[in-house]
Amino acid sequence: MNILTADELTKSFGATAALQGATMSLKRGEILAVMGPSGSGKSTLLHCLAGIFAPDSGSVCFDDIRLDELSDRQRTKLRRTDFGFVFQFGQLVPELTAVDNIALPLLLGGVRRRTAYARAAAWFPRLGLDGLDGRRTGELSGGQAQRVAVGRALVTGPKVLFADEPTGALDSLTGEKVMDLLVDTVHAEGTSVVLVTHDARVAAHADRQVTVRDGKVISAVRV
Amino acid sequence: MVRFGLHMSLRGGREALIRLLVTAAAVGIGVGLLLSVLGMYHAYQTAVAKPCWECTQQSSADGQLLWNYNEDVYAGKTIERLDVATLSTGAPTIPGLAHMPEPDQYYASPALAALLATAPADELRDRFPGALAGTIGAAGLQSPDELAIVIGQPTAALTSLPHTLRISHIQTAPRDLSTSQFYKFGFALGAVALLVPLLVLIGTATRMAAGRREERYAAMRLVGATRLQISTVASIDAVIGAFVGAILGLGIYALVRPLLSDLQLLGYRFYPDEITPTTWGYVGALIAVPLAAALACLASLRRVGISPLGVTRRVTPPAPGFWRALPLLAGLGVFCIPLLADPASQRHSPGLAVLSLVVVMLGLMIAGPWLTMVAARGLARWAHGGSGLLAARRLADNPRAAFRAVSGLVLAVMVGTALASIVPAAVASENTSQDSALANVLRVGFDNGSRAKQAPNVLAGLTPAAAAPVLAKISAIPGTNVVPLYHPSPADDALPQVGLFRGGESVISCADLKTLPVIGTCPSSATTVMVDTSSMYTDNLAALNDSLPFVTAQNPATTDDVGQLLVSDLMVSTDSAATLERVRTVLSAYGTDIDPDESPMTFGEVSAARAKLYLEIQRMVTIIAGVTLLVAGCGLAIAVSGGVVERKRPFTLLRVTGTDTGALHRAVLLETILPLVAATVVAAGVGLALAFPIARALAPARHALVLPHANYYLTLGAGLLVSAIIVTACLPILGRITATENARFE
Numbered sequence: 007m008n009i010l011t012a013d014e015l016t017k018s019f020g021a022t023a024a025l026q027g028a029t030m031s032l033k034r035g036e037i038l039a040v041m042g043p044s045g046s047g048k049s050t051l052l053h054c055l056a057g058i059f060a061p062d063s064g065s066v067c068f069d070d071i072r073l074d075e076l077s078d079r080q081r082t083k084l085r086r087t088d089f090g091f092v093f094q095f096g097q098l099v100p101e102l103t104a105v106d107n108i109a110l111p112l113l114l115g116g117v118r119r120r121t122a123y124a125r126a127a128a129w130f131p132r133l134g135l136d137g138l139d140g141r142r143t144g145e146l147s148g149g150q151a152q153r154v155a156v157g158r159a160l161v162t163g164p165k166v167l168f169a170d171e172p173t174g175a176l177d178s179l180t181g182e183k184v185m186d187l188l189v190d191t192v193h194a195e196g197t198s199v200v201l202v203t204h205d206a207r208v209a210a211h212a213d214r215q216v217t218v219r220d221g222k223v224i225s226a227v228r229v
Numbered sequence: 230m231v232r233f234g235l236h237m238s239l240r241g242g243r244e245a246l247i248r249l250l251v252t253a254a255a256v257g258i259g260v261g262l263l264l265s266v267l268g269m270y271h272a273y274q275t276a277v278a279k280p281c282w283e284c285t286q287q288s289s290a291d292g293q294l295l296w297n298y299n300e301d302v303y304a305g306k307t308i309e310r311l312d313v314a315t316l317s318t319g320a321p322t323i324p325g326l327a328h329m330p331e332p333d334q335y336y337a338s339p340a341l342a343a344l345l346a347t348a349p350a351d352e353l354r355d356r357f358p359g360a361l362a363g364t365i366g367a368a369g370l371q372s373p374d375e376l377a378i379v380i381g382q383p384t385a386a387l388t389s390l391p392h393t394l395r396i397s398h399i400q401t402a403p404r405d406l407s408t409s410q411f412y413k414f415g416f417a418l419g420a421v422a423l424l425v426p427l428l429v430l431i432g433t434a435t436r437m438a439a440g441r442r443e444e445r446y447a448a449m450r451l452v453g454a455t456r457l458q459i460s461t462v463a464s465i466d467a468v469i470g471a472f473v474g475a476i477l478g479l480g481i482y483a484l485v486r487p488l489l490s491d492l493q494l495l496g497y498r499f500y501p502d503e504i505t506p507t508t509w510g511y512v513g514a515l516i517a518v519p520l521a522a523a524l525a526c527l528a529s530l531r532r533v534g535i536s537p538l539g540v541t542r543r544v545t546p547p548a549p550g551f552w553r554a555l556p557l558l559a560g561l562g563v564f565c566i567p568l569l570a571d572p573a574s575q576r577h578s579p580g581l582a583v584l585s586l587v588v589v590m591l592g593l594m595i596a597g598p599w600l601t602m603v604a605a606r607g608l609a610r611w612a613h614g615g616s617g618l619l620a621a622r623r624l625a626d627n628p629r630a631a632f633r634a635v636s637g638l639v640l641a642v643m644v645g646t647a648l649a650s651i652v653p654a655a656v657a658s659e660n661t662s663q664d665s666a667l668a669n670v671l672r673v674g675f676d677n678g679s680r681a682k683q684a685p686n687v688l689a690g691l692t693p694a695a696a697a698p699v700l701a702k703i704s705a706i707p708g709t710n711v712v713p714l715y716h717p718s719p720a721d722d723a724l725p726q727v728g729l730f731r732g733g734e735s736v737i738s739c740a741d742l743k744t745l746p747v748i749g750t751c752p753s754s755a756t757t758v759m760v761d762t763s764s765m766y767t768d769n770l771a772a773l774n775d776s777l778p779f780v781t782a783q784n785p786a787t788t789d790d791v792g793q794l795l796v797s798d799l800m801v802s803t804d805s806a807a808t809l810e811r812v813r814t815v816l817s818a819y820g821t822d823i824d825p826d827e828s829p830m831t832f833g834e835v836s837a838a839r840a841k842l843y844l845e846i847q848r849m850v851t852i853i854a855g856v857t858l859l860v861a862g863c864g865l866a867i868a869v870s871g872g873v874v875e876r877k878r879p880f881t882l883l884r885v886t887g888t889d890t891g892a893l894h895r896a897v898l899l900e901t902i903l904p905l906v907a908a909t910v911v912a913a914g915v916g917l918a919l920a921f922p923i924a925r926a927l928a929p930a931r932h933a934l935v936l937p938h939a940n941y942y943l944t945l946g947a948g949l950l951v952s953a954i955i956v957t958a959c960l961p962i963l964g965r966i967t968a969t970e971n972a973r974f975e
Contacts, residue, residue: 089887099622099883102622110883119613
């Protein structure tokens with residue numbers, strides 16, 4: 007059963023057409039890798055699916071909700087409650103400690119402080135970050151920071167995780183470990199994942215792959 | 230490389246342009262304010278350095294000029310009146326005049342000339358014989374508001390007057406102002422209090438979004454740029470912003486200057502031409518500020534490592550140590566000694582309290598970063614929302630920078646509050662809100678040399694024959710009541726002493742007393758009484774009120790015939806300001822009989838003159854505190870904008886993940902307004918508390934302490950509000966630069 011569907015999405019930035027009728031779907035609990043060369047429109051597709059951008063035309067449905075018809079405020083709320091995000095780098099607030107960073111979405115969502123920190127702390131053993139909860143971003147390695155980012159993305163219990171080149175800034179070994187962690191965790195949580203990458207080894211962790219070229223989803227492969 | 234630096238700064242895209250404009254605007258505000266302070270300081274120095282021709286006192290047997298100087302009053306303002314007669318063509322002339330007036334001519338200051346043209350003749354014009362021949366130039370006046378007149382008299386008329394001098398030289402030295410050192414100190418203190426936040430503002434502006442710039446420099450290093458080349462590019466970037474800002478500051482100063490000439494900083498305006506930061510000020514603004522910006526930029530580059538692989542990764546700077554609190558604790562320890570000591574033992578010797586004031590102020594500046602860190606950590610521990618956590622961690626992350634942004638403000642508010650608390654005590658607990666039933670009663674003392682009993686045949690006040698026409702003329706003015714005070718007769722020495730000393734007693738007629746009942750009521754059956762009038766010669770309405778009524782049933786009656794006694798003083802009640810001036814116009818004809826040290830003034834005017842120093846200092850402190858708050862607000866606004874630009878990536882991601890802009894706005898407001906408000910409140914509280922034992926030591930025993938004027942607190946509040954508005958006005962930038970539509974993180 008699909009949790010997220012996109013139908014004939016178009017999106018342009020000035021004269022540049024990033025999406026030209028992209029159509030795809032994501033099943034509940036599925037990890038979908040979106041691949042394609044640079045400039046193909048895969049990140050724009052992710053942003054439209056996540057409600058970050060409103061498409062110029064076409065529709066995006068999440069659990070029967072038309073994202074493209076929601077206001078910016080409604081999409082913001084949806085991103086806070088139902089979606090999680092992991093990006094390549096620069097996503098942690100540098101002044102906050104690791105545990106602060108993971109607790110932050112909960113605090114911003116109005117969860118009580120004690121509960122938020124208890125839930126955040128519970129992620130550290132799962133992320134293999136025992137004892138690092140008091141470290142700041144600058145005191146973590148790239149792989150550790152990315153694990154914190156994974157924890158922060160999943161701590162709110164999102165239904166869909168959007169990951170845009172999550173290992174792009176890591177060496178292959180560290181990237182592999184982060185992907186293993188991410189896959190294990192989302193499977194345990196039952197979270198669906200849209201994984202944008204151009205790295206075939208990363209895409210190999212997905213249940214299914216689609217390729218984007220010239221703003222269109224041109225092929226789907228079950229891994 | 231210089232051309233390349235110019236190219237990067239001026240044509241480096243929208244972000245570089247915005248950074249340049251914001252930097253220039255902030256530096257411009259700072260330079261504009263700095264030039265204003267320098268301009269006012271120069272005007273003050275020029276004013277007090279002018280020759281005090283009024284102070285001429287040295288007579289010379291072969292002098293060519295007859296000189297008779299006294300002071301009159303109009304509407305509470307002193308009129309400097311000089312009557313002159315030239316004995317030869319070589320007679321000296323006061324500054325501002327080409328030559329001395331001929332008989333039946335006078336030269337007036339422009340302000341007095343304007344008054345003479347508009348005020349009714351019987352209230353002012355009739356005091357001065359002759360016709361206006363011209364005005365006194367700025368060289369002879371401290372202020373365009375000064376009231377001065379130089380009257381030409383026939384030689385014979387001046388020769389016969391007492392106090393006339395024959396002089397050969399007019400004093401060229403400036404007035405020996407007992408307060409000038411205080412003002413110099415005040416200006417220096419004010420300049421420092423303003424300078425620190427101004428430098429912080431300029432420094433913050435030139436360092437704005439340094440993180441973003443440093444990334445660009447890292448990219449340059451990757452393609453082979455040397456450290457020297459990076460320094461050159463960075464310096465050019467800073468210098469351009471500062472130079473454009475300095476030019477803008479000159480423009481701001483040009484706009485503000487007309488307002489400065491209307492500012493009565495010391496109770497009077499300065500001449501517009503004299504308000505100038507001088508050539509050195511302009512040169513300093515155009516050269517020193519860009520140079521300082523370049524040096525600050527180079528210094529800041531030394532603190533980060535820019536390698537071809539990027540800027541050295543962010544590591545939290547070491548936390549401020551507890552040692553920073555030690556001077557503050559030592560100061561507080563010293564502070565406890567005068568605080569707990571018996572107030573009587575401390576009176577007039579506030580040495581320890583002053584020492585503790587200085588030590589605590591210095592200690593607070595040193596301890597500021599540590600206190601900020603402790604407070605921010607506390608806030609982080611107890612913050613309930615994400616906004617509070619973001620703000621607290623930001624403050625705790627670099628408490629030195631957080632405190633630096635408000636350190637100037639802390640210093641200014643602390644010093645300002647302490648001064649505003651101590652000065653009223655230092656000027657005898659002068660409370661300008663005090664009123665008295667005698668506030669509008671005029672008192673004039675006649676020339677009697679001393680209030681002590683005069684030797685036989687020495688004139689001590691007006692004789693009955695001389696007093697009669699004065700009393701008649703004043704009584705003839707509608708709306709007046711005159712009460713003469715008389716010198717006691719020798720027979721009164723047999724009466725019980727009513728005053729502290731014999732010379733402080735006067736005789737008063739009970740019939741006259743009924744016209745001014747506030748002075749008191751005679752014992753029944755008495756026609757004249759002895760009264761202690763020594764406390765009447767005060768300039769403090771509170772002290773005057775303590776002595777009222779002067780006459781009670783206990784005052785001894787005398788058998789004097791007041792028609793035979795010398796009149797020492799007159800007390801005149803009037804029903805309006807116009808009537809008061811008419812009385813003074815009558816008295817001006819008897820100017821030479823009036824004690825030179827006692828111009829005819831009401832008790833309220835005397836008190837106001839005494840309170841002038843207090844009011845001037847209060848005004849200066851209020852202005853400095855207000856401007857400092859505004860500067861601090863601007864500095865924080867720049868810091869906010871720079872901080873938001875530097876955190877564009879994590880903030881944008883927070884928005885992407887569903888954080889609404891309101892939460893980010895709250896975080897930025899908290900990390901900005903919180904230190905501003907906290908620093909102001911703490912600094913004002915510390916200043917007030919520290920001033921308490923000093924004020925207690927300085928205040929007269931029977932008077933309550935006077936707190937800073939309400940205007941001071943209103944200024945602090947208004948300054949905080951305006952600063953908050955300035956900071957809030959910067960928030961839209963947060964919404965724009967973190968727009969999710971612009972998000973790209975790969």
